Amino acid sequence: MAIQVSGITKQFGSFRALDSVDLEVRSGELLALLGPSGSGKTTLLRIMAGLEFADSGSLQLHGEEALGLSPRERQVGFVFQHYALFRHMTVFDNVAFGLKVRPRGQRFTTAEIRRRVMELLELVQLAHFADRYPAQLSGGQRQRVALARALAIEPKVLLLDEPFGALDAKVRKELRRWLRKLHEDIHITSVFVTHDQEEALELADRVVVMSQGRIEQVGSPAEVYDRPASAFVYEFLGQVNRFDCVVADGVAKAANGAICIPADGTVRGPAIAYVRPHDLGLSPSAGGPGRVSGIHVVGPDARVEIDLAGLPLEAEMDRERLSVLGLRPGDQCAVHIDRARVFPQP
Amino acid sequence: MVAATTSDTVLPSPGGTVLSVLRKPSVLPGFGLTLGFTLAYLGLIVLLPLAALALKAAGLGWSGFWNAVLTPRVLAAFQVSFGLSLAAAAVNAVFGFIVAWVLVRYRFPGDRIVDALVDLPFALPTAVAGIALSALYAPNGWIGSLLMDWFGMKVAFTPLGIAIALTFIGLPFVVRTVQPILQDLPPEEEEAAAALGATRWQTFRRIVFPALLPALLTGFALAFARGVGEYGSVIFIAGNIPGLSEIIPLLIVIKLEQYDYAGAAAVGMLMLMASFVLLLALNLLQAWMRSRHAR
Numbered sequence: 001m002a003i004q005v006s007g008i009t010k011q012f013g014s015f016r017a018l019d020s021v022d023l024e025v026r027s028g029e030l031l032a033l034l035g036p037s038g039s040g041k042t043t044l045l046r047i048m049a050g051l052e053f054a055d056s057g058s059l060q061l062h063g064e065e066a067l068g069l070s071p072r073e074r075q076v077g078f079v080f081q082h083y084a085l086f087r088h089m090t091v092f093d094n095v096a097f098g099l100k101v102r103p104r105g106q107r108f109t110t111a112e113i114r115r116r117v118m119e120l121l122e123l124v125q126l127a128h129f130a131d132r133y134p135a136q137l138s139g140g141q142r143q144r145v146a147l148a149r150a151l152a153i154e155p156k157v158l159l160l161d162e163p164f165g166a167l168d169a170k171v172r173k174e175l176r177r178w179l180r181k182l183h184e185d186i187h188i189t190s191v192f193v194t195h196d197q198e199e200a201l202e203l204a205d206r207v208v209v210m211s212q213g214r215i216e217q218v219g220s221p222a223e224v225y226d227r228p229a230s231a232f233v234y235e236f237l238g239q240v241n242r243f244d245c246v247v248a249d250g251v252a253k254a255a256n257g258a259i260c261i262p263a264d265g266t267v268r269g270p271a272i273a274y275v276r277p278h279d280l281g282l283s284p285s286a287g288g289p290g291r292v293s294g295i296h297v298v299g300p301d302a303r304v305e306i307d308l309a310g311l312p313l314e315a316e317m318d319r320e321r322l323s324v325l326g327l328r329p330g331d332q333c334a335v336h337i338d339r340a341r342v343f344p345q346p
Numbered sequence: 347m348v349a350a351t352t353s354d355t356v357l358p359s360p361g362g363t364v365l366s367v368l369r370k371p372s373v374l375p376g377f378g379l380t381l382g383f384t385l386a387y388l389g390l391i392v393l394l395p396l397a398a399l400a401l402k403a404a405g406l407g408w409s410g411f412w413n414a415v416l417t418p419r420v421l422a423a424f425q426v427s428f429g430l431s432l433a434a435a436a437v438n439a440v441f442g443f444i445v446a447w448v449l450v451r452y453r454f455p456g457d458r459i460v461d462a463l464v465d466l467p468f469a470l471p472t473a474v475a476g477i478a479l480s481a482l483y484a485p486n487g488w489i490g491s492l493l494m495d496w497f498g499m500k501v502a503f504t505p506l507g508i509a510i511a512l513t514f515i516g517l518p519f520v521v522r523t524v525q526p527i528l529q530d531l532p533p534e535e536e537e538a539a540a541a542l543g544a545t546r547w548q549t550f551r552r553i554v555f556p557a558l559l560p561a562l563l564t565g566f567a568l569a570f571a572r573g574v575g576e577y578g579s580v581i582f583i584a585g586n587i588p589g590l591s592e593i594i595p596l597l598i599v600i601k602l603e604q605y606d607y608a609g610a611a612a613v614g615m616l617m618l619m620a621s622f623v624l625l626l627a628l629n630l631l632q633a634w635m636r637s638r639h640a641r
């Protein structure tokens with residue numbers, strides 16, 4: 001176990017940022033802390049790094065109690081959303097910083113520092129920018145420098161706070177792939193914070209979904225997406241149709257009986273049903289209960305808006321499928337639900 | 347072929363004045379107006395009096411100028427004025443930095459009042475400051491008598507007294523230039539340094555201080571410039587012994603009182619040139635530092 005978080009609580013004034021959080025981070029994995037702003041994910045990350053102080057609980061880094069340690073004693077690499085590069089230092093000096101500030105006895109020779117820094121700059125593909133200042137680099141390049149700088153101290157754990165948050169969409173995607181590849185190469189235990197579900201699902205080995213200072217679900221990207229543990233996770237991850245229903249005898253009914261979904265036995269009475277747009281199947285049927293109210297084509301995908309006995313729903317399919325079905329706005333259709341979840345009313 | 351393309355690319359140059367050559371295309375209006383105003387204003391308020399000074403000094407002729415200036419008394423006054431101004435600015439750079447640091451970084455009861463106190467040397471008539479300081483540091487004053495008894499040290503009516511007066515009036519310049527920069531310093535850089543294993547001191551020396559150095563230099567230059575020109579507070583505490591504790595502004599006043607207008611202008615001219623060279627050097631140093639990590 002690389003990091004063991006138990007019962008960490010943190011209060012900012014009257015706002016409870018973390019509420020008795022327990023979490024295990026496995027050695028060598030890439031873990032995503034995912035949640036909306038204010039969910040406590042950044043606070044948790046900063047507590048791991050020692051940049052924020054927990055009110056109570058315990059934190060173990062590689063089996064060693066770490067809450068009492070200062071950031072410099074924890075040997076943790078930290079990457080900031082806005083890079084936090086040292087503006088008055090060159091790229092080389094930025095990366096070398098962690099090696100140069102070591103106590104005299106543990107410090108490498110100048111030549112050795114130079115070799116290591118250049119090796120890292122090679123790794124982040126910025127070796128020829130060694131003499132530039134951060135202001136002369138693009139956002140993506142700066143974040144790679146920040147990453148090299150964090151890796152220079154050979155940290156036991158790498159913590160990244162919204163590492164792609166300040167970058168534009170295209171660079172973000174590139175850097176994301178690149179980081180995934182880097183992690184496959186060097187296998188350093190890494191935790192990154194993000195509010196972007198796509199980023200978390202694509203990049204992470206495991207995803208931790210957080211809300212209001214608590215952990216809602218921990219699991220592989222497929223697990224949290226396919227089997228959300230709570231209504232919050234269902235709504236936060238991906239697009240979803242959400243509608244009220246009434247459960248009786250293990251069957252949830254909505255839209256005047258036009259929708260019948262099996263519900264598990266624990267739910268009874270008024271409830272909320274969740275259906276992903278791609279789990280909603282359509283077929284043209286002149287006497288069908290649904291009516292196509294709109295079609296939006298986005299790139300290769302098509303979003304079909306349906307009015308099912310007054311209930312607005314959205315279905316998603318690829319464009320080819322849509323043209324096979326031959327649906328047009330105003331057509332009547334049949335609706336079948338492949339997969340759904342019913343949660344009790346909160 | 348060339349002729350064919352040039353015939354239709356000849357466009358009337360917009361404006362066609364000298365200004366349009368200097369101006370970069372911009373949506374901000376009023377370039378000509380504001381530049382004209384700035385030059386006229388600076389010319390009237392700053393350059394005209396200085397030109398008059400230069401003209402008056404030029405009346406002495408080349409050798410007359412140097413004869414008026416290169417006397418032991420004038421040179422000693424230069425040494426006193428510039429030496430003590432530099433010393434006072436250096437003291438202010440150190441302690442003003444600490445004051446700015448405390449005011450920005452820590453909250454304590456009465457911090458607002460301390461913040462307001464910093465500006466007092468700006469507002470106080472300098473003569474009042476001079477009288478107060480000489481009363482305090484005179485051999486029979488509160489502090490002066492203690493220093494005399496304990497260390498046998500005489501402060502008032504010596505160069506040390508001048509340095510104290512200049513330190514007093516120069517403090518706000520350093521505090522007020524460093525404060526806003528320190529306020530805007532992103533905390534992430536310090537956190538990054540800590541996470542990379544730097545001690546508090548290493549973080550300060552390698553990260554915080556270099557970021558503040560340009561502002562600190564500005565404050566130093568302002569405090570120094572103010573010190574060189576200071577008159578009111580110094581003459582009361584200095585004792586004004588020619589060759590020992592006589593400052594240039596006072597020497598100029600003395601020359602004026604003796605109706606030696608040209609001599610006064612000559613000394614003033616030399617003082618102006620020396621100040622200009624020093625300030626220019628400080629500005630260039632700053633520009634160089636800024637260019638290294640311009641955003």
